[in-house]
Amino acid sequence: EIVLTQSPGTLSLSPGERATLSCRASQSVSSSYLAWYQQKPGQAPRLLIYGASSRATGIPDRFSGSGSGTDFTLTISRLEPEDFAVYYCQQFGSSPFTFGPGTKVDIK
Amino acid sequence: EVQLVESGGGLAQPGGSLRLSCAAPGFSVSSNYMTWVRQAPGKGLEWVSVIYSGGSTYYADSVNGRFTISRDNSKNTLYLQMNSLRTEDTAVYYCARLGNSRRGGMDVWGQGTTVTVFS
Numbered sequence: 001e002i003v004l005t006q007s008p009g010t011l012s013l014s015p016g017e018r019a020t021l022s023c024r025a026s027q028s029v030s031s032s033y034l035a036w037y038q039q040k041p042g043q044a045p046r047l048l049i050y051g052a053s054s055r056a057t058g059i060p061d062r063f064s065g066s067g068s069g070t071d072f073t074l075t076i077s078r079l080e081p082e083d084f085a086v087y088y089c090q091q092f093g094s095s096p097f098t099f100g101p102g103t104k105v106d107i108k
Numbered sequence: 109e110v111q112l113v114e115s116g117g118g119l120a121q122p123g124g125s126l127r128l129s130c131a132a133p134g135f136s137v138s139s140n141y142m143t144w145v146r147q148a149p150g151k152g153l154e155w156v157s158v159i160y161s162g163g164s165t166y167y168a169d170s171v172n173g174r175f176t177i178s179r180d181n182s183k184n185t186l187y188l189q190m191n192s193l194r195t196e197d198t199a200v201y202y203c204a205r206l207g208n209s210r211r212g213g214m215d216v217w218g219q220g221t222t223v224t225v226f227s
Contacts, residue, residue, distance in 0.1 A: 001169070035213035037153075044202055044220055045145075045153060050213030057215070088153050092210035095166040097143070099153045 002027055002091050004100035012108040019076040021103045023089035028069045033092035036065055036074045039102075040085045048087075049074060079105070110134040110216055112203050117221030120193050124225070130186040130203035130218055138181040141206035143214060144188050146199035146223075156201070157188065161208065171197075193225045 003026040013019055023034070031052035037045040047056040049065035052072055062077040076083055084107050089100040116128040128144070130137075144156040157167045157177040165177050176189040186203055200222050204214035 032211045037214075039153070044217035045214075046217070047213045047215045050215075051211055056213065086152075090153075090155070090213075092206075092213075095158070096168045097155045097158065097166075097210075099145075099155060102152045 001096055002029060002094060002098055004089055004091060004098055006087075006089060006100035006103045008103060009101070010104045010106060012106055013079055014108045015079050015081055017079050019074075019079055019083075019105055021074040021076075021087055021105075023067075023072040023074070023100050025070045025072075025091060029072075029091045029093040031068045031072075034065075034067070034072050035090045035092070037088045037090065038083075038085045039088065045088065076105075112205065112216055112218035114201065114203055114218040114221040117201065117223045119224050119226065122194055122225060122227050124193050125189070125191045126193065126223060128188040128190065128201055128203075128221055128223075130188075132184050132186065132205075135205070135216075137179050137184050137186050140208060141210065142177075142179065142186045143204050143206050144177060144186075145202045145204055145214070146197075147202070147220075148196070148199045151199075154199070158206065159186070190223070193223075195225050195227065197223060198225050199223060 005024045007022045034052040036049040039045040053065045086102045113131045143158045174192045200220040203218045205216040
């Protein structure tokens, strides 16, 4: 099983600041099979990034993804008030299609 | 409109069974990879199962042998049969579309249905 580790656990930032979230895999994952999601309280997750760096339909360009192998990054260039949420990475390289534990981005 | 509508959640006792349904108005369940994901209260997301368009199925170790994913093409509906339920299966269960390959991420999600297993 591929274990995903996300850091930091919590990121406290102000609107307008840059957020950098990390996702590290216990073994190499093809970048084609790495996705990022956003989840707000009481809501289903929303797909942000697939294939490590491709934005999903309707996702603003302040969200970007990068990385390969075992290290992946989600960057939010300038935080908007609606971006404060929990972010999860997920790998589809091999079953089980594991999620990371999440990074909470909260308002400083 | 592309959407997923879950139903079937509720209360069950340990050892009991429930069947979750996920209707997909707006697209074909059989033409897509379809998944179930769950979230225990206050916890993160846990992938549960997938069914590929070709019919292959895969499960998380925590549910393997107890849960069965299936679909009814005539009803355009995805199912999750949950047997031998445990208290640790208590969660909100989401169905989600993975698309026609593993490359696209899960782009359509249901609203979630709550399963509570209690003794």
